[in-house]
Amino acid sequence: MNDSVRPLxxxxxxxxRYGATVAxxxxxxxxxxxxxxxxxxxxxxxxxxxLKLVSTFLVPDEGSIELAGHDVVxxxxxxxxxxxxxxxxxxxxxxxRVLRYLEFVGRARGLARAQLAERLAWTIGACALEAVTKxxxxxxxxxxxxRIGLAAALIHDPPVIALDEPTHGLDPLQMAAFRDFLRSLxxxxxxxxxxxxxxxVCDTCERVVAIHKGKLVADEPVSALSKRATAAGRTLDQxxxxxxxxAPTPAPKETAx
Amino acid sequence: xxxxxxxxxxxARVIASRxxxxxxxxxxxxxxxxxxxLLANSIFMNEFFLAGRIDMGPxxxxxxxxxxxxxxxxxxxxxxEERRTRTFEVLVTLPLATGxxxxxxxxxALALYGLFLVGTAPIxxxxxxxxxxxxxxxxxxxxxxxxxGGLLLALxxxxxxxxxxxxVAFVLAALVSAALVLSGDERLVAVLDGLFSGANVGTWIHxxxxxxxxxxxxxxxxxxxxxxAYFVGLTALSLWLTTTLVRRLRT
Numbered sequence: 001m002n003d004s005v006r007p008l009x010x011x012x013x014x015x016x017r018y019g020a021t022v023a024x025x026x027x028x029x030x031x032x033x034x035x036x037x038x039x040x041x042x043x044x045x046x047x048x049x050x051l052k053l054v055s056t057f058l059v060p061d062e063g064s065i066e067l068a069g070h071d072v073v074x075x076x077x078x079x080x081x082x083x084x085x086x087x088x089x090x091x092x093x094x095x096x097r098v099l100r101y102l103e104f105v106g107r108a109r110g111l112a113r114a115q116l117a118e119r120l121a122w123t124i125g126a127c128a129l130e131a132v133t134k135x136x137x138x139x140x141x142x143x144x145x146x147r148i149g150l151a152a153a154l155i156h157d158p159p160v161i162a163l164d165e166p167t168h169g170l171d172p173l174q175m176a177a178f179r180d181f182l183r184s185l186x187x188x189x190x191x192x193x194x195x196x197x198x199x200x201v202c203d204t205c206e207r208v209v210a211i212h213k214g215k216l217v218a219d220e221p222v223s224a225l226s227k228r229a230t231a232a233g234r235t236l237d238q239x240x241x242x243x244x245x246x247a248p249t250p251a252p253k254e255t256a257x
Numbered sequence: 258x259x260x261x262x263x264x265x266x267x268x269a270r271v272i273a274s275r276x277x278x279x280x281x282x283x284x285x286x287x288x289x290x291x292x293x294x295l296l297a298n299s300i301f302m303n304e305f306f307l308a309g310r311i312d313m314g315p316x317x318x319x320x321x322x323x324x325x326x327x328x329x330x331x332x333x334x335x336x337x338e339e340r341r342t343r344t345f346e347v348l349v350t351l352p353l354a355t356g357x358x359x360x361x362x363x364x365x366a367l368a369l370y371g372l373f374l375v376g377t378a379p380i381x382x383x384x385x386x387x388x389x390x391x392x393x394x395x396x397x398x399x400x401x402x403x404x405x406g407g408l409l410l411a412l413x414x415x416x417x418x419x420x421x422x423x424x425v426a427f428v429l430a431a432l433v434s435a436a437l438v439l440s441g442d443e444r445l446v447a448v449l450d451g452l453f454s455g456a457n458v459g460t461w462i463h464x465x466x467x468x469x470x471x472x473x474x475x476x477x478x479x480x481x482x483x484x485x486a487y488f489v490g491l492t493a494l495s496l497w498l499t500t501t502l503v504r505r506l507r508t
Contacts, residue, residue, distance in 0.1 A: 052346075055346075055350045056349075056350055056507075057346050057349060057350050057507060058507070059507070077262040077352045077353070077354065078262065078352070080262070080350055080351065080352040081260065081261070081262050081352040083350075085350055087343075087346050087347065087350075089343050091342055091343035091344045091345075091346060091347055092344070092347070093275075093279065093344055093347075094342070095279060095282030095283060096275075096278075096279070096282065100278070104271070104275045105351070107271045108263070108268070108271045108272070108351045108352075108353055109260055109351065109352060110260035110261050110262055110263045110352065111260050112260070115260065136282075152347075156260060
């Protein structure tokens with residue numbers, strides 16, 4: 001990482017507990033402008049919890065998170081204004097028409113009328129929503145719903161984008177288009193997206209951050225991962241899975257009776 | 258381009274306009290408002306034709322009981338629905354103060370209730386055509402109705418934030434609303450006083466807790482400071498508690 005560039009997303013020693021369960025433990029990493037980082041881990045590893053912390057939906061018990069220089073606890077409104085967030089379940093207001101929903105999100109994000117019109121035109125085009133703008137959200141297919149959520153996350157042109165399982169519900173063609181779209185967004189922005197499809201992450205990102213049982217287990221460029229995998233005679237998928245697998249516990253010694 | 262976060266009132270306006278439109282997406286609001294209007298107007302017409310009274314006294318005196326059922330049906334969805342459908346996460350991660358969210362939802366509910374009150378305008382028109390009603394008294398009655406409705410909606414919003422189940426939110430709000438309204442009923446006061454002879458529990462609850470004495474003062478044309486302070490104070494307290502609760506739900 002280049003020390004002279006200030007990270008757009010800076011996660012430092014973050015811990016989150018749910019009662020006695022530690023969901024995320026002392027996780028630290030940062031994203032600079034222009035980076036697309038894949039955030040991987042098995043189900044229940046703490047990916048969504050960390051993204052909820054980034055989104056300000058949850059508050060960290062320890063550590064700090066800064067979005068474009070704004071601390072999520074001390075300046076939550078400014079931090080939220082800097083973030084485009086697609087939540088895990090991509091909940092939407094089903095009864096609203098797509099255009100109305102995007103207008104609502106844009107207005108809530110403080111976009112003035114002219115800005116809103118301009119951003120609406122851009123997001124609707126970029127997310128290919130032209131066919132459904134007049135439909136109610138509940139009438140849209142899963143793929144469209146995902147794109148509506150993405151459009152809502154991008155409507156205010158945020159410098160930081162956090163996407164939780166953004167390709168869920170997309171068909172292979174849509175996934176490929178999504179990858180290109182994400183790459184086109186990258187200049188000047190920091191993009192963190194979670195997935196448990198390893199191949200998808202490696203195809204899209206230059207860097208992978210892996211989490212397992214709430215702890216960071218890897219943070220390295222895809223190229224380094226790829227080199228190591230080749231040297232070990234493994235595929236990229238196998239190499240990443242190896243990182244996420246817990247070290248085998250030694251079998252207990254049999255005691256003499 | 259990152260725009261500046263909106264202020265408290267501007268944020269509340271955005272939320273209120275979305276909420277107000279959302280009432281009519283489901284059709285439930287339209288149906289319940291029409292039902293409440295029919296009931297409210299029929300209460301008046303009954304007195305008007307059978308007892309020959311040319312004033313809105315019977316309407317205002319029976320309105321609180323109607324509101325005990327009508328307003329919880331409105332307020333139950335305010336937060337419970339957001340939590341059930343998980344849009345709560347979308348809402349609280351927008352760059353809006355929690356106070357804007359709470360105020361916006363409250364104002365939308367109050368606006369819908371305002372529509373219901375506007376729907377009773379034919380009664381006023383009829384009274385004006387048939388006689389010369391005391392317009393000051395009418396205005397005072399509507400102010401009382403608005404303040405009582407506002408209080409019940411603010412309480413309903415608070416109780417809706419306690420549960421992700423709308424039915425639970427409705428039952429809780431209806432119970433609390435009924436307690437505030439029925440504790441002003443003289444028969445109930447007498448029963449409670451009789452049950453705990455000497456302690457005058459019924460009278461104490463009536464004087465301290467009930468909304469009805471304050472409501473009746475306003476309906477009678479007496480805009481007393483204690484009555485206004487009761488409604489405004491309790492409404493503000495409920496909204497503040499809702500804000501605190503919603504903030505806690507996040508963390």
